[in-house]
Amino acid sequence: DKQNEKRKLEKIRLYLIKKLQPCLEDRRRYHQEFASSTSFHGVQNIVRRRSRTHRGLWLLVVTGCLGIVIWQICSRFIYYFSWPTTTTVVVQYVENVKFPAVTFCNLNRFQAHAVSNLQVIFLLWNIVSGVVQKFAMEDKYSQEINDFLLGNQNFSIKEFTRKNGFYLNHSTLLECEFFGKTCHPEDFEHIFTEYGNCFTFNYNGLPARSVSLSGRGLRLLFDVQQEQFTDDPSLGYTDAGITFVIHSPKEVPRFDGLGLLTPVGMHAQVAIRQLKSIIQEYPWGECKPDIKLQYQNIYSTNGCLQECKARYIQDWCGCLPFILPGNGTECDLLKFYNCVYPAVYDIEIKGLCTVGTHNSTCPAPCEEMEYPTTVTYSSFGGEKAIKYISAKLKKSPEYIRQNLVLIDIKYHDLSYKITQQQKALSVSELLADVGGQLGLFCGASMITLIELLEYIFTNFCWMCIFLLLKAPEMPQWNNTSQNQPTNKEKNTGIQEC
Structure with missing residues (x-):
């Protein structure tokens, strides 16, 4: 088996000597032809110039330009792999801006008589x-x-909250108006939040174009009924009024730190804007679109x-x-x-x-819809208004000041603001930068790069063949006692590189 392997290796060696390893003159001719015909500007002048001074000057020029190109290309790749982004803000004025969903909760969460x-x-x-x-x-x-x-x-907090928490009916929602049309408690959806029973009003796709023309939006008058509903001051719940969140209809309302509070006896006027944020996916941004x-x-x-x-x-x-x-x-x-x-x-x-x-x-x-708000407060009604409402509801003026909350929610204008995060440098722009640097300083193109790769690959193959044939570490080719060269091989000879 060892003898067969040695014979096979010897045949491969002879084949490489005869077919693939060029002689020294052929290799010099190949280098000369490459330097004379390559599209890499400046190399031809180094080879063709007879004066050594001119050759040295052109060598300095080509080397300097090549160094600048390498520096510029490295800087562009470093910038690209830092995943830079830019942020653009676009304000569009549209005719139909959708009204957001609004979720309301009573700060007094439970009915007093049910809490033993x-x-x-x-x-x-x-x-x-x-x-x-x-x-x-x-x-x-x-x-x-x-x-x-x-x-x-068998006590269920869910059932206790559903039955004995805050409820929305005609006694707690005294007035509801949406774009000049009357709305009812049945138009609200009941949900559970950390504030107990809460109720969401969804616009159901109704456009809000009439807001800027008539000044109308969503108008609500609540009666928090402090005597009916209560919280425990010993646990830190000392406020009375309505808390609400303006959010996208497709999202769950979030109250922690984002809820707007309107105390009793106050009129809150809320002006909202529509803001859409678009974030790039990783590594440019932090979003993951597949979640x-x-x-x-x-x-x-x-x-x-x-x-x-x-x-x-x-x-x-x-x-x-x-x-x-x-x-x-x-x-x-x-x-x-x-x-x-x-x-x-x-x-x-x-x-x-x-x-x-x-x-x-x-x-x-990756995409998020927000509704920045501006809220202003004023006291609920003047003396004549309090007397009118008192006679209408058959409640005392003191009761009205301590239990009623009026909220008006309107669009500030019909603008649609988009904040978009974009890639500062795309792949095509990176290639354009690299190609521009190569063309400006070296006159190189993609064809030039292919020529260089071919030249490097050819010389690499020659070097590998040379090392394979001449390496003294390979005992099966240098064992003079077993593998003596024949007369035919001596006559053929191996030309030195």
Whole structure:
């Protein structure tokens, strides 16, 4: 077997000597022809000039231009791989601007007569919503909580909130007007939020063109009924009025830090604008267009965070708080207190659901619709208006000042503002920059690059063949005792490179 391998290697060696390894004169002629015919400007002058001075000058010129080209091309590639972006702001004036969805909640969340143990109910509600984390009140009401849990095994906070939370009817919604047309409590959709029962008014695709012409929008007059609904001041709930969020109809309302508050006895006039933000995908921006939400039609960071928390709580506790999206069973009181509360605490402390960057749990959305607002407040009605409303509602002026809230929401104008993040340097622009630098300093083109690659590849193959034939480390070709050259090989000879 070893003898056969040696014979095969010897045949390959003889074939390479005869067919592929050119002689020294052929290689010199190849280099001369390449230098004389290449489209790389300046190289021909180095070869054809007879004067050594001219050759040296042209060599300096070509070397200098080549150095500048390499520097410029490297700088453009470094800039490209820094993933630069530019931001453009476009303001468009359109005839039909869609009115956003508006979600309203009463700051006084529950009916007073239904809350027999207010502290326990509110503590459990805070556990469910995850608005607060552990606080000293847990020890204060620990005995009451234990007694309540043991005596109310089948108690459902969802049903308690649905039946005894804030409701919307003709006694709490005294007036509703949308573009001059009367709207009713039935036009609002009931949802659960951290504020309990809330109600969303959706425009259902109705255009808002008449806003700038008539000054009309959405006008609402609420009666918060402080005697009917209440919160516990000992837990920090001291406000009375309406909180609301203006958001896209396809997104879940977000109240944490974004809700607008209107206290009782006040008239809030809200001017809104429409702003659409477009963010580039990674690595130019931070968005990931392939992320989809399971329970929402469009992606949003708030909806993603809710689904993230729901997954963790579902895995840890085997149930779901009713304000989180999902099809799991509702957690009973024991699981709320013993499992959901620690789970929400761990999620917040350990950062299990992160937001912002592309590698976080919930990166920024690629497209986002926002509604920046300008709010002005004034006292609700003058003396004559208070008397008129008092006679109409058969309520005292003092009751009106302490319970009524008037909210007007209108478009500031019919402009549509788009903030778009764009790539500062695309692939085509990068190629144009590289090609421009090569053409300006060296007169090179894509054909020139192919010529250079062919020249380098040919010389590389020759070098490999030479090393393969002449390398002294290969014993099977240099073992003089076993492989003596024949007379035919001696006569043929191998020309030195």
